[in-house]
Amino acid sequence: MTMTSQSAPVTAPASGRRGVLAAYLALTKPRVIELLLVTTIPAMFLAQRGIPSPWLVIVTLVGGTMSAGSANVLNCVVDSDIDAVMNRTKGRPLVRYEVPRRNALIFGIVLGVVSFVVLWLGVNLLSAVLATAALLFYVFVYTLVLKRRTAQNIVWGGAAGCMPVVVGWAAVTGRVEWPALVMFGVVFLWTPPHFWSLAMKYKDDYARAGVPMLPVVATPRTVSARILAYSWATVGCTLLLVPVTSWVYVACAVLVGAAFLVVAQRLHAAVRDGRAVNPMTLFHLSNSYLALLFVGIAVDAAVGLPVLG
Template identity: 80%
Template sequence: MKAAAQPGLAHGSPQSPGRRGVLGAYVALTKPRVIELLLVTTIPAMFLAQRGFPPLGLVLVTLVGGAMAAGSANALNCVADSDIDAVMDRTKKRPLVNYRVPRRGALVFGLVLGAVSFAVLALGANLLSAVLALGAILFYVLVYTLVLKRRTAQNIVWGGAAGCMPVVIGWSAVTGTVEWPALVMFAVVFLWTPPHFWSLAMKYRDDYARAGVPMLPVVATERQVSARILVYSWATVASTLLLVPATSWIYFAGAAVLGAAFLVTAQRLHSAVRNGSGARPMKLFHLSNLYLALVFFAIAVDAAIGLPPLV
């Protein structure tokens, strides 16, 4: 489903920003705010894998390589989705839409970032971490962006798997393997992604409809969306408790309190939709960012303190 470009956007004249503006435009292609959230989950995964403080050099290499991999995927996503971005209010200021970056330049930039990220992780961490990062890039671009996003309302459910990879990459950088705690952390992020993104999509439903993207809020009723958000929120909180055998009471207490707050907010959203009393989906969206960050912070603190597992 291709979105029709707005007049003046598809055939406009390129802007001519200065060097600083060009650099800023290329950085914007990587979606730094998205990268921040991904890296927030990487470090705690490394702490849990190490059962303490991982080597600082390894942490830096993994963060740099992971940031480059995420930036590569996001830049290539901007190239593939430039037609959609041009008709959505939320994205119409992105660099490719405003001609601050040429399409070919963005493509080369994304590919180079991906190649460098593979080299950084392979040489500085291990080959498994590099392969996992490359797999995440390919999945996000080829499966989510080019196939799922424009064809199914389940796009973010399955496409969100790419955003779960930083925890696995962080774990593998420390251990050279992928063990069950890494898979549990993967599941936490995987199940968290739908309520996080669907709450945003509820706010920008008209944007997605205008662009022809079948996000769930576009093809389902608001009540159906909020009900699914609630179900996935429960699944997310339940999945965080699966880490209890690898953590102490510190993590358990944090996960329980944070989970309760997350569930209360999701329930309030569903109740507001059901009662027609003015739903505020962005409240859940912003809380979901804080929730995920604090759950993983609890993982890092628990591992750093090193108390014996609760179970």
């Protein structure tokens, strides 16, 4: 896929109710919100050490989804200039003029306010505050400050994507305890290898947009070495949950962690040896890795076996 020197064509606003709804839904980045579902529910299972109230799970997910959607919409508003010059993002609604910028801004703010109210009234105040803090951090720290200024943008900016586990834990317990912080750490350490492998693929896009993602400003060998280091740190962090889990989780963490490390090592070895690489292999595997790891957490908590600690 090549980028022409012409700007993206102006597209008429989405017509018809279905088209309008689809455009607004696209602004929330539903695929990104999948991370919320993948991590929040298992965190709630582990906090409960069993199956939590279905109503509590539903309300937490609804409020959390709206909060994440708000952050993504506001990110689209701020980054519409970047999105317009990147092949990967130039089909987004604001770039194609399917949604007016002002409407998108209002939509994002309303989603954020409603999410706070839903979590406060339906769950607890702590969960509402945590979700809103993540939203504000993503918009004002990552999007407005870090993304365009430092190659460490995704390292620190990724902290917002780690908050769903803490929100889920707080929804069940009303507190933030160390297992929630460990799960936060797992997602935090997982984010760089996940996103840098994608950025390796779209390096030219980010360079054209003036975004200093690590693959744009560092050598491929440096990038792959850091991906490998963060991958090892991620797997190591998963083992800190051993005291509050049983052999079911431990077996899952070791098996999927080994697969994750093998692919990360292969990527680094190929880059080091000057061979052709496909970083998207690690990117796609990282999604499966995180999903399977957190499914392991949920299953472990649901079966109710004695914890190893």
